[in-house]
Amino acid sequence: MLNSQKIHKFHLNNKYIVLDINSGAVHLVDEVAYDVLDYYENKDLKEIISELSKKYSKNEIIEAHSEITKIKEDGLLFSENINMNNFNYNNENIVKALCLHVAHDCNLRCKYCFASQGDFKGERLLMPLEVGKKALEFIVNSSGNRKNLEVDFFGGEPLMNFEVVKDLVAYGRELEKNHNKRFRFTITTNGVLLDEDKMEFINENMDNIVLSLDGRKEVNDNMRTTVGGKGSYDIIVPKFIEMADKRGDKDYFVRGTFTSNNLDFTRDALEFYNLGFKKISIEPVVTDPKEEYAIKEEHLDTILNEYEEFSKEYIKIKKMDKDFTFFHFMIDLNQGPCLIKRATGCGAGSEYMAVTPEGDLYPCHQFVGNDDFKLGDIFNGVINSDIREKFKQSNVFSKEECKTCWARFYCSGGCHANAYNTNKDITKPYKIGCEMEKKRIECAISILANLEE
Secondary structure, eight states, X not given: OOOTTTEEEEXXXXXXXXXXXXXXXXXXXXXXXXXXXXXXXXXXXXXXXXXXXXXXXXXXXXXXXXXXXXXXXXXXXXXXXXXXXXXXOOTTOOOOEEEEEXXXXXXXXXXXXXXXXXXXXXXXXEOOHHHHHHHHHHHHHHSTTOOEEEEEEESSOGGGXXXXXXXXXXXXXXXXXXXXXXXXXXXXXXXXXXOHHHHHHHHHHOSEEEEEOOSSHHHHHHHOBBTTSOBOHHHHHHHHHHHHHHHTTSOOEEEEEEOGGGOOTHHHXXXXXXXXXXXXXXXXXXXXXXXXXXXXXXXXXXXXXXXXXXXXXXXXXXHHOTTOEEGGGOOOSSSOOOHHHHHHTTOBTTTEEEEOTTXXXXXXXXXXXXXXXXXXXXXTEEOOHHHHHHHHTOSTTTOHHHXXXXXXXXXXXXXXXXXXXXXXXXXXXXXXXXXXXXXXXXXXXXXXXXXXX
């Protein structure tokens, strides 16, 4: 049978697709070649003809075998495993992105919030301007020759500290001129405090905005409530519609979360689209398995089927409206990231860090509050270099589960925080997340195959 470490094949949305894992080449094949591949590496042509003679003619099998052989000779099928025994990543300890926690406070009380409703299991704090300035200076001084830097204003709810956000954008522009840098600012918000002035500033100064909305009204209001316990849908949806409309051709994403209570998340995605939102994301919740809304292994079959069903609807919509985008169905098969990026992913703990209101540094926003992962602070830099090295060495070549997984160069080993929160080990991937990611990749490739006909 086929070598699962070298190729992966699947049939989805009326396409027979073969992925060469190490080269990244993707092939659309007919059904004959798809079946021949099951035997290609372990049987000779005569044996393959015998195996498949009841289904195909001899000439069909010979022709498919010949085509496969040519592709293999071109190095685009059954390519050899990549040897990365001396894998070196970010030797200069460049920092290129910060998640700036300008508010450890929030005006919503979302049930699933990993940030403990905004305070990250600590005090409710707002970041002082001077701490924010030091954070921007830290990334400038830690970025080496890299020109483009990214800063996400995050919380809690960052609009609760919006004057500091505005002042930090202005300070960032000063630093750009003095240090030949370019800041790409993003803000993530629940929208409660959005108004005309804030929308105008965000549109002028933010390269992207992430708008948090879980889906249809009953889904959103079950999970995302105000401090007083009321649903937030009617408060924020009109503001999000206005915000998205004002963005024009600038980036934004409406980001939802699905739980065991809305495994039919296709309905939520279509709700977003019907409201006029063209750029959306719906993420699976990751939480304590004891929570009633947690996603468990018993839900996997339903979820994977839901992704397939959504991919069918997505193809229909995309053929009519090319601007509709679902984050997890975005994939570039022509010019993906370099091998190091494909192996290491988001760069958390190395190229990317989170900054608390007090100025403490953590590998990413999901590790904030866990002192075992405190890297240092913006005043003294990274002190706990052992933690940084552990994150730098956590990649698809060092994770046992990733070494034989066909999706390793697409998911880059998965989320470190999800791995730790489920297995207490950043090198042991979150199994449920892996299965969902593999299905999303298959859906994304099949969608592209259908749209490029």
